[in-house]
Amino acid sequence: MVLRGVAPGQQQPGTEAAMDLVLNVADHYVLTPYVYPASWPEDGALRQILSLLVVTNLGAAVLYLGLGAISYFFIFDHDLMKHPHFLENQVKREIKYAMTSLPWISIPTVALFFAEVRGYSKLYDNVTDSPLGWPGLFLSMISFLLFTDMCIYWIHRFLHHKLIYKLFHKPHHIWKIPSPFASHAFHPVDGFLQGLPYHIYPFLFPLHKVLYLLLYVFVNIWTISIHDGDYRVPDGLTSVINGSAHHTDHHLFFDYNYGQYFTLWDRLGRSYRHPSALMGKGPLEVVRKLQAEGKLGGKTKEHANGRSQNGRKEE
Ligand SMILES: [Zn+2]
Ligand SMILES: [Zn+2]
Numbered sequence: 001m002v003l004r005g006v007a008p009g010q011q012q013p014g015t016e017a018a019m020d021l022v023l024n025v026a027d028h029y030v031l032t033p034y035v036y037p038a039s040w041p042e043d044g045a046l047r048q049i050l051s052l053l054v055v056t057n058l059g060a061a062v063l064y065l066g067l068g069a070i071s072y073f074f075i076f077d078h079d080l081m082k083h084p085h086f087l088e089n090q091v092k093r094e095i096k097y098a099m100t101s102l103p104w105i106s107i108p109t110v111a112l113f114f115a116e117v118r119g120y121s122k123l124y125d126n127v128t129d130s131p132l133g134w135p136g137l138f139l140s141m142i143s144f145l146l147f148t149d150m151c152i153y154w155i156h157r158f159l160h161h162k163l164i165y166k167l168f169h170k171p172h173h174i175w176k177i178p179s180p181f182a183s184h185a186f187h188p189v190d191g192f193l194q195g196l197p198y199h200i201y202p203f204l205f206p207l208h209k210v211l212y213l214l215l216y217v218f219v220n221i222w223t224i225s226i227h228d229g230d231y232r233v234p235d236g237l238t239s240v241i242n243g244s245a246h247h248t249d250h251h252l253f254f255d256y257n258y259g260q261y262f263t264l265w266d267r268l269g270r271s272y273r274h275p276s277a278l279m280g281k282g283p284l285e286v287v288r289k290l291q292a293e294g295k296l297g298g299k300t301k302e303h304a305n306g307r308s309q310n311g312r313k314e315e
Pocket of ligand 1: 156160169173250
């Protein structure tokens with residue numbers, strides 16, 4: 001495998017970056033034979049940055065649209081779209097907002113990927129490079145989840161601070177009843193800040209690069225899953241896992257359940273709220289009740305009067 005962007009002797013084999021794996025594949029099959037002039041070396045800095053921009057944007061769009069569509073068609077309960085707070089053309093607006101933000105988010109993200117490719121991270125190639133072998137990989141998976149969960153909790157809470165909220169985080173809260181496509185619909189600064197912990201981790205802790213790519217895909221699936229309106233949580237894990245039911249209450253009631261995977265930091269930070277959907281008082285029950293009362297013939301315009309379901313003023 002080609003060592004990228006590092007003078008001979010500067011880097012030992014096995015200390016390349018995860019994005020290197022992706023770049024190698026892109027170079028080998030597409031970019032070198034069909035796109036770049038033969039005179040442009042694969043480890044040229046500008047070429048690497050351009051390739052990373054293309055690969056990152058394509059990857060993000062495919063993950064978001066592909067996984068979002070699977071979730072939307074096969075998991076998301078379309079009855080939720082009858083909820084009074086589900087906006088006119090909401091799905092289209094969520095997709096448009098996310099697809100406009102992703103290219104902006106990719107710019108600082110690519111700067112971090114570039115630092116990885118240039119060998120500044122602690123990513124490694126082989127299980128034998130892990131001091132603890134396979135158990136080390138398992139431990140790094142756990143620590144990745146705990147570390148990013150903690151960071152995202154505090155970043156998310158910071159984004160809710162009254163001096164910051166309107167600047168960056170408000171667009172994600174337009175969707176009171178999110179669809180899976182709300183998962184990546186963030187202001188670029190918001191999206192980058194909440195994604196930052198994932199990118200910082202391999203600069204601080206050793207991590208197998210394939211595991212890193214798998215965790216990256218998992219993170220995208222999880223982010224979609226907490227917006228998919230499937231409120232079920234396995235028995236016994238309701239109070240531990242931050243699922244769609246928990247995150248739905250974040251969108252509805254605003255300053256509760258800031259967490260990502262676990263309820264741990266919401267409990268420590270006293271922002272935990274037991275999900276209304278798990279107590280039979282969720283958005284689907286609201287829809288069923290309105291249907292039973294015959295009030296859902298035409299969509300009501302409750303959301304237009306600036307009051308949310310619990311009567312508090314919309315932020
Ligand atoms: Zn929020
Ligand atoms: Zn959300």
